[in-house]
Amino acid sequence: MGFFKNQFSNVVEWEEFRDDMIFWKWNNREIKKGSKLIIRSGQDAIFVNNGKIEGIFEDEGEYSIDSDIIPFLSTLKGFKFGFNSGMRVEVLFVNTKEFTVRWGTQNPVLIPTPQLPGGMPIRANGTFNFKVNDYVTLIDKIAGMKDSYLVDDVKLRITSVLDQLLMKWISREGKDMFNLQANAFEIAKGIREDLDMEVMGHGMTITGFQVMSFNYPQEIQDMITKTASHEMIGNLQKYQQVSMTDAMSSGKLQGGGAASDMAGMMMGMNMANEMMKNMNQGQKPAEQKASEPAKSEAPEGGKKYNFCPNCGAKNEGANFCPNCGQKLN
Template structure:
């Protein structure tokens, strides 16, 4: 048995397939007579001889190498397995799936900003997708010297140039650095184009790139929160109406919407009353400032008979009008004012 143990057939397959691996190389030195090739979904198998691609097989399934594979190899199509001879070849298994990778700036990058000599430090996070695009370039640039290549290797290469690429596309054409999210689609497309151009050099395509979030320094975040609060207060009436409608709807679905609606109604009523009082006080103050002061008049005696103001002394003869009469008792002059 020991004499023939080295001649047992091989099973050429990617035994420990991983979704995060770009390729894996089978190199057991020799492929024996009667060997089988197994290709699973999401895999391609590339036969190589002396570093040269002999054939690419994409159909999934189990294949007899001697009868189904060798006849399609470039320089090995006439190879005949003998009793003691095996085929010296390597089989590169390639993951054909599109892989999604999370990325994030390790350190804050300084984006040029007006009145900030050192720039605005920001951090950003998102995802990108990639897949193998050119087998020959992948073999020439990477697989020729590596047994395997993972998505972490791709990510390391991407991150080495991402900061500069991100900065360039943010500041390009005067983008608003305080509202990067509004321009994230255009920025992402530009970054994707640049990264894809670079990664195509090793046979990998960047199929998409997305910016999920951008974070600013704490001081900038606080200013943005304050501005948003002021904007909300300016339209608080609409805000409370919407909140009441939402809470009532939640209540109708079995929630605690009734108490929520009552709380919101009380809050709205209090705000409206406070606003009304403020308006009244402001109006009263304006009226007081606008009305001219009237001269103080001396109170005149009132005639008990007619209730009309009369003079205290007769303007003709000077007789005192102690009884508040309408006419002077001495000379008969009219005393009504």
């Protein structure tokens, strides 16, 4: 008797588990008397009969179908196992974890901008997070027709609409087209809300969406870098001087050509002008001081002048200048 009992026993478990699998269906087999259900961490087991959910079991562990499962199934409570009979019930195992997926634009997204009639070609990349949150909708829309569902299936659906959403939210929130990273949070927030509406009809929800970086064409990136250099230096003339110095030190202006000679001459003239400005600024206070007239003040204590303050003649101790008669005390 024990031989036949073991022969009809089944173990109901997620046999083809993969970390990137959203759900897997145990079906087309009979649950016999003495069968066991095994639920592992991060899994829910959903018993389905004729497309209708009979019961949902969430706690991990090992359960007896006879005593732990059947009594709690909604319409199968009165089912009694016969010795040679069983019942066909589908068991849908669902991965309950939050999935993290990397995304990236396959082709540049042309963002409308007045500066470029054809649009600004931008690539972007980042991550998004999602999880299953509605078993009824999941079974009705997907699990009723599929035996398994992978993360790549969701990623394919997301990326199919992502270009349009990037265009929409960059145009709306990208206040500075050449510094989109500054508005990445607002752009990502808007995209997440739209994507959530996209997958909600399949029993899932988008729990996060992040933009890690925006990438411009190399020509645009070079222009952005040059503009940033202008701003950092703060002066176009100084930027030209620094650029020319860098070019000469790197050897790009060597070779004796006309362009090299002209560049060297311009740099020399600019440096000479700067030196003359600095010299003039340094000499100006000294010239002003030298041009001030000498003040002739009488010596303290009533002493006589050694030189006449009027004509400059030397005084030999007289009270009046022998040359012009100026009083000297």
